[in-house]
Amino acid sequence: MSEKVCQSCGMLMEEENMLGKNSDGSKNEDYCCYCFPNGDFSKDETMEEMIQTCIPFMIEDGTCKDSEAARAMLMSILPNLKRWKK
Numbered sequence: 001m002s003e004k005v006c007q008s009c010g011m012l013m014e015e016e017n018m019l020g021k022n023s024d025g026s027k028n029e030d031y032c033c034y035c036f037p038n039g040d041f042s043k044d045e046t047m048e049e050m051i052q053t054c055i056p057f058m059i060e061d062g063t064c065k066d067s068e069a070a071r072a073m074l075m076s077i078l079p080n081l082k083r084w085k086k
Ligand SMILES: [Zn+2]
Pocket: 006, 007, 008, 009, 010, 011, 031, 032, 033, 034, 035, 036
């Protein structure tokens, strides 16, 4: 099985229970349970807002050492994801 990455926030979905949910209760394989909990996006937000939301988590879990590094990483990932791609 190939690694699935949330097409909204870029988080790696390592387990089935991290997948989002469609309104009929089935799993949504494109988005994680935080971005797409129940048939729709949890928040109607811009990519910039998503970046702001993600930065503290990436520092907290040690992925990035500061907000600048986290932003740089997000800016390299998010624009290529389905939700943000124009
Ligand atoms: Zn997500």
